[in-house]
Amino acid sequence: MALDYDSALAPNSYYDQYFEREAVKILPGEYFVTPRDLLIVTVLGSCVSVCLRDRQSGIGGMNHFMLPGNSDEGFGPVSSSARYGVYAMEVLINHLLKLGARRHQLEAKVFGGGCVLRGITANNIGQRNVDFVLDYLHTEGIELLAEDLLDIYPRKVYFFPASGRVLVKKLKNLHNTTLLDRESDYSLRIRKAPVGGAIDLF
Template sequence: MDADFGAHLAPNCYFDHTFNTETVKILPGEYYVTPRDILIVTVLGSCVSVCLRDRISGIGGMNHFMLPGNNDEGLTPASTSARYGVYAMELLINHLLKIGAKRQNFEAKVFGGGAVLRGLTVNNVGQRNSEFVLDYLHTEGVQIVAQDLLDIYPRKVYFFPATGRVLVKKLTSLHNTTLIDREQQYSMQIKKARVAGTVDLF
């Protein structure tokens, strides 16, 4: 994995007493895969998440990523943005295959892409993220069984990979700026990140 790229396995684990299960929270630039019956949670603004699972074995995972925005100097061309999204998806797919998932059994649920970040709306970041992930999954032949994209609200997504169940809560009001601050910081980070290339799939 390219250390400069910034995508990595989510380290934040805790016990969710509401659902009575072990839970992993993923932040922008992170992903998580598991063969176990646990819960994966994330909060999305302009970013998108793909909940991807093997519908036979229940092995599944989730990522959380954003395409770099274009800028006036043209330092982040569209091709680089696409490469970033492909890399983020291949990390998730590669790790799922590595722990035993079968590509022919993949099904996906996709979320996010809300217009919530000031300063990034000019580049339609949420819309570009949404269009990318739908196009990518279609090209890869992965069935999309559910989606909740665009709109103006952040979302909290709860994914149970063992069963494929997903709960989505739209956050119509934010009590603090944590989500927006995280995504703005992440946006700056990925503009500076280097994409070394694609990930070899097993």
């Protein structure tokens, strides 16, 4: 499936039989933006996802990220955690703008931040992710239309950017450890890797 022109860091594309449309699955640290009537899917534990779209054009996208660092660092203006979160948000926003979205027309729905990773529960990472993303959207003046945050369950999120519709399924029984393994590995990676890449701020 040729999705290169509107994709960003999300190579997992497939045809969703249930919803009868092209779909893209994003993993921790990935995001995807599109001007087309696609489905974007992710599964969240402690990470958060922001579903962001231009309310007029329907250009939309989703990210999937977690703040690095520890609970003592917080997410103030100079913390590495804040820099990482801002980077994750600005990369998503900038790709939307490149496709023709207007920043003043952006609206958001946010999900995740569950307390599901036993190894990093002490850092309260889910709460910190939620606090960061809500503060970011408020500071940037991006309207928050809906949220499903915290709790103890992972979530599967289905986002239809063209319409803005989001479906959320709470996963009360995990059949394997794939989600927990992915987020644990991702958490270790972002602690070791500095934020990189150029961002154009608008």
